[in-house]
Amino acid sequence: MKVFVPNLPLGLLTVSSILGISSQVLGATLTLNATNAGSYRFNGTSSYTQTSTSSYVTGRTTNPQENRSYFVFTIPSSMSQSNRTILGATLTLVNPTNGSGANLTGKTLNITNFTGNINNLISNGGGTNAGRQTVFNDLGTTGTGNVVYGSTTFDVLPTSPISINLSQNSILTDIRNRAGQQFAIGAALTGLNTTNNQSVFVGSSSATPSNRQLTITYADAFLGTNGDQQFGNVLIGQSASRTLTVTNNGETGSTLTGLIGASTTSTIQPTSGTSSFSLGSTQSSTRTFTYTPTVRGSNQTNIAITSNDTNTNPLLTGIGVAPQNVITSSNLDAGLVRIGTSSTVGVTLQNIGDGNLSGQGAISNLNGTASLTGISSNFIPTAGSVGNLSLTDNVSQNIEFLYTPTAKVAETQELTLAFSNGSDNGTNQAQTKTFALSGTGVGPAFQSGPVPNSTINFGTVPIHSTVTLPFVITNATQDPIDPNNDLSLTGLTLLNAFFEGPDADLFFLSNFTPGTVLARGESLFLDIGFTAGTTGPKNATLRILTDQGAAFGQVGEDFSYNVTALAVPEPSSLLGLGAFLTSGILVKRKRD
The missing domain is CATH 2.60.40.10 (Immunoglobulins)
Incomplete structure (x- = not known):
């Protein structure tokens, strides 16, 4: 629980702060003793003669002379604090010693505020009669006064204090404007007739300061906010919102005014709520900011909150996350490959992004398809190298093909990687990459x-x-x-x-x-x-x-x-066989 003590000079005030049962703090009061007081007697035409500097006399003593009082207070400079609202003011004349004359009941005392040259009032101040006339003529004793800040109807009774509520018209503004300066109040009775000694009251002869008091009631506003806000990890293409809340944590009757500023970062912009606020005690105002990242990385902005209390600059931070494709290695040309053998070509794909930090699941993976187009059928994909792709953060995948030539020719085939997100510039856009695969079949020729x-x-x-x-x-x-x-x-x-x-x-x-x-x-x-x-x-x-x-x-x-x-x-062998056959024939003939 908070006790608020105004920053005022000692000896000029007493402070009473009324504390609420909850955290709400009620307004405070400040009682000032007059630093100067006295009376002037008006001769009925144009002259004011100072009659006392130690007591105050108000009313008519002898016809047509009228006594008019003045009270000078020093307003502490703290009354002009920007967060301070002056709620009311009361002039209290304590314990007047007597009242005499006829018609001592139902009289009205008018009060005016003098913001001009105080020297026109105080003793030996060098004031002029014209200056005093300017002050007191405003009191409207005949009902035609121009500046009447307060009045009270009272019975003139010995020892009865008189309290006049000054919380009217613009006197509260004048009190603020005279902060750190002297502030003068003039007083006069109205409704007098020509009889002498009507409705006269006189202050204590000792004229102690405590018999002439100005009590000011005020309340201070105190700025409260919910501080820095974090959007967290936001997948590019999506958004997140956070709300700045401003609360008047001040005293009852206070008013907190100010602005919740704009953002200097294009990715963080206000989307609801108003920039200006005027809040009574415990009231709040909000302004919502939406973070829509466009590229991977962190973004931040300070939002200036200005008020009639203090200023603050809460920090809004967010991190744009996304999958991001990169080809970490490639071998696209198989070169010369002997028929009857194979050579591997392809690329290594990696998701170097951080989209999964968004907690959005599969949509934050690097997603796409791999496909082959071309006339050659000799580039054979290995398992998982064509079809759908879905890589989580920091995962690599080899997209490989076995080139197995069947003829002695140069061959080509086109590999297409069509990503639905995760572009290589970190903006989480769709992107298509193509790669020309090639190889040449060779071999011996028997x-x-x-x-x-x-x-x-x-x-x-x-x-x-x-x-x-x-x-x-x-x-x-x-x-x-x-x-x-x-x-x-x-x-x-x-x-x-x-x-x-x-x-x-x-x-x-x-x-x-x-x-x-x-x-x-x-x-x-x-x-x-x-x-x-x-x-x-x-x-x-x-x-x-x-x-x-x-x-x-x-x-x-x-x-x-x-x-x-x-x-x-x-x-x-043929000759021997022939001789043998010939000799046999001859023998036979001789026998014949």
Whole structure:
């Protein structure tokens, strides 16, 4: 609970603060003792003569003379505090010593405020008669006064205090305007007639300050706010709102006025409520600000709240979050790839954003699709590389394709990543990225003389004779040369060569070594031979196994040749047989 003590000079006041049962604080009062008081006697025409500086006399003593009083107070400078509302003022004349004359009841005392030269009133102040006349003529003793700030009807009784409520017209404003200065009040009775000594009251002869008091009631406003506000993590494309609340935590009767200012940041703008406020005690005013981030990162603004109490600048902060795509690595060109093998191409996609901090679930992931377009079917996606994409924060995904050429040609295919959000500039927009995938199929080219699938005929071969024929194998590839002369791309490996068939053991291939590798344009010269054993036609099949169409050194295509020969007896054997047959015929003839 708060007790408010005004900042006023000691000796000029007493303060009583009435405390509420709740946190609400009621207004305070300030009692000022007159620093100067006295009386002037008006001669009925134009002259004012000071009659006392130690007591006050009001009313008519002798016709037509009228006594008019004055009271001077020093208003503390604190009465002009911007947050202070002056609620009322009361002039109290304590314990007048007597009242005399006829008609002592139902008289009216008028009060005026003098804001001019106080020296026109106080003793030895150098005031002029004209100046005093200006003050007192305003009192309207004949009912024609111009500035009457307060009046009271009372009975003139000894020892009865008189209290005049001054809370009328503009006297409260005048009290504020005279803060830190002297403030004078003049008093006169009205309704007098021509009889002497009518309704006269005189202050204590001691004229103690406490017998002449001005009591001011006031209330102070105190600014209260709900302080800094945080929007938190807001997904770009969405918004969040926070409300600034201003409350008058001041005393009952106070008024808090001011403004809730605008934002200097375009992403944080007021969306409801008003900027100005005028609040009684415990009343509140609100203004709502909405944060709509447009790019990842933090935003903040100070909102100036100005008031007739204090000023404050609460800070509004928010963080724009979003998914954000980035290609962290890419291998788009498979280069030269040997037919029968594969090479991986593709990209690595990462969500480097922070959209999931918004708590919005799947819509804050990096979302999109991956697809292939083009005429080549030799780029085969690995599992999960095409179709829908949905990456949470800081997750990477390889989008890969196996390029497996089937022909010796250059091929291309287009990879399209179509994102529905998470653009790479951090603004959470849709974005499409395309990548050209490429590769070239290469490999060896087996060439031989004779050509594959042809018949190699050794002709007629006498038994016990061997016949050879030339046989050449060439790697005739015309594919691009690898810069590193990598044999594994176009090298031709002759894995094996053998004959099969019923007469396979009669045929042979000389100078052949299994595993021989022929580089581009290189040839291997061999001899294919036949050795006749027994007579008759002889047949077999020559098969040469290579790695053409397969990984280097692995079993690939094989090439076949039909081989044939006719084995006949040796010529000497034929001559002996002829002589034998001839001799037999001759013998037979002799017997005949």
